[in-house]
Amino acid sequence: MINRVSTPYPSDVSSYIITREEKRSMSDKNLHDGPDSAVRNSSGSKSLYFGLFTLAMGFMVLGGWMLDIPGLKSAFGVVVSMVFMMLLLTALVWWTARELNRIASERQQSDVQLHESEERYRRLFEAAKDGILLLDYDTGVITDVNPFLKDRLGYSKEELLGKCLWELGFFKDVKLSKDDFLRLQNKGYVRYEDLPLETKEGKKLDVEFISNVYQAGGKKVIQCNIRDITERKRAEEEIKFRNVLLSTQQEASIDGILVVGENNCILSYNRRFIEMWRLPEKLVEDKVDTPVLQFVTDQMSDPGPFIQRIQHLYSHRQETSQDELILADGRFFDRYSAPMFGPNERYYGRIWNFRDITERKRREKEREKMLLWQNSVGLLQQSLLTTGTLNQKLKNITDEIVRIFDVDICRIWVIQPGDLCQRGCVHAQVKEGPHACLDRSHCLHLLSSSGRYTHIDGRDHGRIPFGCYKIGLIASGKAHKFLTNDVPNDPHIHDHQWAHELGLISFAGYQLHVPDGQAMGVMAVFAKHPIEAAEDTILDGLSSTIALVIQQAKGEEEREKLETQLRQSQKLESIGQLAGGVAHDFNNMLSVINGYSEMLLREIDSSDTKYERIREINKAGTRSADLTRQLLAFARRQPIAPKVLDINEEVEGMLKMLRRLLGENIELVWKPSANLWKVKVDSSQISQILVNLLVNARDAVSGAGKIVILTCKVELDAAFCRMHLDFVPGKYVVLEVCDSGCGMDKKTREHIFEPFFTTKKTGEGTGLGLATVFGIVKQNEGFINVYSEPGKGTTFKIYLPRHEQENVEIEEKPAGSKIITGTETVLLVEDENSLLVFAKAMLERLGYTVLTANSPSQAIKLAEEYKMNIHLLMTDMVMPEMSGLELRNRITSIRPGIKCLFMSGYTADIMSHNGILDEGINFLEKPFTAEELSLKLREALAVHGTPAPLPASVEKWKE
CATH class of the missing domain: 3.30.450.40 (GAF domain)
Known part of the structure; x- marks a missing residue:
């Protein structure tokens, strides 16, 4: 809608609007046209004539008055009056002529000025950058149009002249009507602030339309000024857009913004400013800076520097400022301030920006802590490499x-x-x-x-x-x-x-x-x-380093442990070989000692004074044989006959005996595992293991205490076996013996399986108990572990491999309970002469025919030359020329079908592995008794027979 304004035309848009008053100013005395000037000049003449007439009348009155003065005659008065009248008329004529001359001169000058004024107006009219239309006051017909308007509209001058304004088509949206024209005639002034206009080519323009009425040439004229405000409107829209943009940016800013004027009044602020400072709405709506400043100051941790900085900036208007604020509640604000200066350095006020940097400061602090942590952890990690x-x-x-x-x-x-x-x-x-x-x-x-x-x-x-x-x-x-x-x-x-x-x-x-x-x-x-999350991240990363340190340390410990175990194993192996060799020689000698002493005991009467002496000799020999047997067990050279059994049953069968062994002050707890796997082992060795372990546990408890025997089944994996030398992954039955005794230190644990090593006093132990256990376990392809600390007791764990074929039954051989004689021929081969003589005598007493040879070559010769049947070859295993096995093969080739019985105190050559006899091998361990010899002979000959009457000397063996 277009607003009609009836106020006088504003000075900023009336540069080319010529009103009556303006024309007068342009021509100095407003000599725009003749009639108007004549009126003014006529008025001046009338005033002049009126003055002269008044003067003359004055003189005439004066003359009359003088005639009435006493002493003066009337004629004189008349004369005086006439004289004054003549003078007056003369002066009047002269003055009139002079005035008329002046008026004529001024009229001529006015005409020149008017012409110049009209010329100036025409030039302004032609050169104006606003459109100008001149309309007839009475009809509204266009009488003139300036070039700018016709060019802007695209019409020729001829198309516009002689037409009424409302008849033209370039005012499309709002057309001037006759009513508007009448209003203009009455008011003398009409203005349209925003009038849509369209050119001949259809281009739309926004214009400002102003009309006023003035006198020209003795008649009223309407002048219409049309100004193109398209650019102004664009500028105004741009200003509006910028204002909206600035307002939107201000509201969308993450900063709190406050604008304070030069008189300390609040000009502008955004919502973020209120939120950051938690200001009441009413406080800022009043637009007064002082209470807002006080409210903000109250929130500062240190208000003094805050106020001082503000006062400094207000007194030094040119300065900008940037600093950090610390609030009492722990928040941090970044404050930036700059002055606002306009043209001619006019100061408008100051803008304040506040940004909440609490989170940034927190992150900076975290980064500082993180850097400190990382540096410290880095140094820590380096120290771990030492x-x-x-x-x-x-x-x-x-x-x-x-x-x-x-x-x-x-x-x-x-x-x-x-x-x-x-x-x-x-x-x-x-x-x-x-x-x-x-x-x-x-x-x-x-x-x-x-x-x-x-x-x-x-x-x-x-x-x-x-x-x-x-x-x-x-x-x-x-x-x-x-x-x-x-x-x-x-x-x-x-x-x-x-x-x-x-x-x-x-x-x-x-x-x-x-x-x-x-x-x-x-x-x-x-x-x-x-x-915090950063701490968690660093600690998590550090955990990997710690794991590597542990792995490295464990690797070093494992290597040291394996090296120790290897050295220990090699040492025990060497000791075992030595013990086996010693046992072999001892057994040869003990066979003679024990054999002859046994024979003597059977030959002499028990009342004989020599009987007890010989009996002591036999006892000493028997004890010596037990020692050598333990040495052979440690060296894994003890011959065994394993069978499938249940360890739980074996232990339960020994509990009564074991409790008697421990005594009343020691509690024995038995914890068997259900559904225990079977193992294949010599049952006598289970007894040896338990007895030796419990005797050691009893001595460690030393008085009242507790010993626990338990069983379980485990499956060892590769990781476990890597930590323990000689361990093999697989399924095992565990026999565990725990005591609450004194325990052992590391140094003691390193030697406990060595033969003759003991912590007991002299005479209280042989030092072969644990060595025997070690040998038995190894002989059965098992493992043994020891856990012990001083004052915390000891645990021995025996791992025996599970036997998969659990239903295999081993045929029990009848135990010999008496001497069985025979009549067969035996070829006896022994390189130890004393043992050869003793064995020959014992065989003959058992009823056998004996052929003796002290070397393998002699035995072969006898086998070749002897004309009668030889039923059995009884040979030592270890001899200088060849082993007993080789001799058997040679003799068998000469005499097929001959039986063989091996004897030895050192059985390595007749065992397939770990002391387990090869199938079909008949073996007699040295030293042996007559009863053991008689049984082994019958087993080898595969004839059990019945006892035959013996000589008197032999009968005494039964006593």
Whole structure:
């Protein structure tokens, strides 16, 4: 809509509008046209004539008055009056002529000025950059149009002249009507501020239309000024857009913005400013800066510098400023201020920008802490590369974590593979519920603790099994890591009361695993402050380094352990070979001693004074034979006859005897495992193992105590076997003997399986008990482990391989209970002459025909030359020329079908492996008795027979 304005035409848009008053100013005396000037000049003449007439009348009155003066005659008065009248008329004529001359001159000058004025107007009319139309006042017909308007509209002058304005088509939206024209005639002035206009070509323009009425040439004329305001409107729209843009930017800004004028009034602000400073709406709506400033100042942690800076900036208007503000509530604001200067350096006020940088400062602080942590952790990691024990390195780690991260407790548990958690682990007693032990084959050992607690032997946390409590769950892989900053209320934390009493609010646990995924242990921290994400990241990364340190240390320990085990194994092997050789020679001599003493005891009467002496000789020989037998067991050279059996049954059959062995003060606890696998072993060796282990346990307990025998079945994996030399992966039955005795230190443990090593006093032990156990276990392809610490008892674990064919039954051979004689011919071969003589005598007393040879070559010669039948070859195994096996083969080739009985005190040559006799081999171990010899002879000949009447000397053997 177009607004009609009836106020006088504004000066800023009337440059080319010529009104009546303006024309007068242009022509100095408003000599625009003749009639108008004549009116003014006529008025001047009338005034002149009126003055002269008044003057003349005055003189005439004066003359009359003078005639009335006494003493003056009337004639004189008349004369005087006439004179004055003549003078007056003369002066009047002269003045009139002079005035008329002046008026004529001025008229001529006015005409020149009018012409010049009209010329100037025409030039202005033609050169004006606004469109100008001249209309007839009475009809509204266009009488003139300037070039600018016709060019802008695209019409020729001829197309416009002589037409009414409202008849033209370029005012499309709003057309001037006759009513508007009448209004113009009446008011003399009409204005349209925003009039849409269209050119002849259809181009749309926005114009400002102003009309006024003035006198020209004695008649009224209407002048219409048309100004193209398209550019102005574009500029106005641009200004509006900029204002909207600035307003939107101000409101969308993340900064709080405040604009204060030069008189300290608030000119502008945005919503962010109110939110940042938490200002009441009413406070800023009043547009007064002082209360707002006071409200803001009250929030500062240190108001003094804040106010001083503001006062300085207001007194130094040219300065800009940027600083940081610290609020009392801990927030940080970045403050920027700049003055606002306009043209001619006019000062309008100052703009203030506030940005909340609290989060940025927090991140900067975090980065600083992160850098500090990283540098400290880097130095810590470098220190771990230095030499030192694992415990020393782990203690250094936990100490540094407490210092760097300001935590209350830091602990590291390390996994000890194969360390069953039942032993010494209080948590293993938990059988049900969320904290029950789920994996009893692994246990976590607390190796380092720093901060509030530094001890590592706590009852509750010194040992933790896999799958039990949070630490065990992390170790088992069910939770690679765990972090909570709400310990008192977290259901995964076991002891909330303990944490609450200590004020602990955060807990973090990390599985220590190497790149291949193998878990080494667990690191855990407790703190009174929340553990931030950055701390969690660094601790998690550090856990990998700790795992590598543990792996490296374990590798070194494992290597040292394997080297020690290898040296120990080689040492025991050497001792075994030596013991086997010694036993061989001893057995040869003991065979003679024991054999002759036995023969003598049977030949003489028990009342004879020599009988007791010979009996003592026989007892000493028997004890010596037991010692050599133990040496052979350690050297794995003891011949055995294994069978499939159930260890539980073997142990149960010995319990009564074992309890008598221990005595009344020691409690023996038997814990058999159900559904135990079968093993293949000589039952007598199980007895030897148990007796030797329990005797050692009894001596370690030394008085009242407790010994536990238990069995179980396990499957050893490759990881476990890598930690233990000679162990082979597979399924095993475990026979375990635990005592509550004094325990052993590491140095003692390294020697316990050596023959004749003992910690007992002289005369209290032979030192062969554990050596025998070691030999038996190795002979049966098993393993033995020892766990012991001073003051914490000892545990021996015997691993015997599972026998898969559990239903195989071994035929029991009848035990000989008496001497069985025979009549067959025996070829006896023995390089030890004394033993050869003794054996010949014993065979003859048993009724056999004996051919003797002290060398293999002599035996071969006898076999070739003897004309009668030879039923049995009885030969020593170890001889200078050839072994007993080679001799058997030679004799068999000469006399096919001959039977063979081997005898030896050192059985390595007749055993396939580990002392187990080859099938079909008949063997007699030295030293032997007459009864053992008679039984072995019958077994070898495969004839049991019945006892035959013996000579008197032989009958005495039965006594």
